Amino acid sequence: MKTSNNISQAILDRQILEASTILLTSHINPDGDGIGSELALYYHLSEMGKDCRIINTSKTPEVYSFLNENKVIETYSVDHDEWIKKAALVIILDIGDISRIGEMRNLFSNKSISICIDHHPARDEKVYTYTMINTEEPSTGSIVYKYLIHARNNKKLPLNIAVPLYVALITDTGSFRYSNTNSEAHHMAAHLIESGVKPNEIQNYVYESRPMVQVKLLGKIIDGLQFQFEKQFVWFIVNSKMMSECGASHKDIDGFTDFARTIQGVEISCMILELPDNNIRLNFRSKGKYSVNDIAGKFKGGGHPFAAGAVIENCDVTDAENLVLEEMKSKFCGSSDVN
Ligand SMILES: [Mn+2]
CATH class of the missing domain: 3.90.1640.10 (inorganic pyrophosphatase (n-terminal core))
Structure with missing residues (x-):
């Protein structure tokens, strides 16, 4: 474009x-x-x-x-x-x-x-x-x-x-x-x-210079990974409590969605990140079989076909999770994707 x-x-x-x-x-x-x-x-x-x-x-x-x-x-x-x-x-x-x-x-x-x-x-x-x-x-x-x-x-x-x-x-x-x-x-x-x-x-x-706080946060993220749609979709939540327990800040979250995508069998990974003021950041990554910028677009976000993101305003983590799962349902269970 x-x-x-x-x-x-x-x-x-x-x-x-x-x-x-x-x-x-x-x-x-x-x-x-x-x-x-x-x-x-x-x-x-x-x-x-x-x-x-x-x-x-x-x-x-x-x-x-x-x-x-x-x-x-x-x-x-x-x-x-x-x-x-x-x-x-x-x-x-x-x-x-x-x-x-x-x-x-x-x-x-x-x-x-x-x-x-x-x-x-x-x-x-x-x-x-x-x-x-x-x-x-x-x-x-x-x-x-x-x-x-x-x-x-x-x-x-x-x-x-x-x-x-x-x-x-x-x-x-x-x-x-x-x-x-x-x-x-x-x-x-x-x-x-x-x-x-x-x-x-x-x-x-x-x-190869990952700060220790990131590693601690990654540990919590791995513990909290959730799978759906025959484990083709993986998502995880990063909330303020997890961040403060690890002494991490938003600059420490780079790369986790990419990491989750590396899991065998996973096609799409998603991070649901709690932001201040009741906002939620969504990050999507795809291995290439399904596009994710269209999903991000549903939340007024955007990006590339296989790496995209969005911010949902006035939303809590549970609502965001439900909204994302709803979109993923039509992605994995709906008509086949052109990508
Ligand atoms: Mn760039």
Whole structure:
């Protein structure tokens, strides 16, 4: 899917050339793709002499702190407002839905140009001046990579750009295991390795440095796994009590839905996460036989065919569970799925 205000690389060149102050941002609880895309663009734009800053609503998850040794990723506070209002160009990366920008949503001044670079379908593309959206791409980092290859005349990328792009790519493709992995993803990886990225080193940082609180929470999640529809569907609840018992916060829940999907025989996994203010976050993952973005869509969410999510407002865990099971019933017991 491409949107009507999608721009070419040449137009992005021009927008960047004309802007001296550029803000880069991503979604709340940013992931490897959001952070990796931001950092790659940041180092490119800084090299061009731009006054460029990365400001996110949420703190950088601990697992990605190795990418932020220079402390260039900032966490939003009202002190940033003045600078943000001055930014001539705002580049929003990997956002999916603009509501996922959190508190920073109302801060774009009318004067600033906004560009959304993403591989999620945009439900609200009109909020941006321009978009560079391609839902065929496995990661936002892949779109940024292609742009940077163009902007830097096909040269090898410096490590400070190649490493974050590699992180973006491996985190969104599950290290080349997910259905979005294509030959271009491997070509991109090869080029990044030729640029000096050490895959084993990066994989260790990302996948073999799990904080103990996450492991404790995972233990509770495994204990509470529930199965239905001949064990093709697995779901689990993460409530505030479990979180506080483990000393975990929302940044620690990344990857659990993917983990549940790895179980033999499971086709779809779902996490029901209790959020503050009586809201529920749903995360869906599919092995590829059934789509899940249509299910997320029923709850006004969205995403990719095999990885999607939604937030249900004013809902408790039990109601959310019943609603999800109802949808799953029509998925597994209804007419056969095209996917
Ligand atoms: Mn992404």
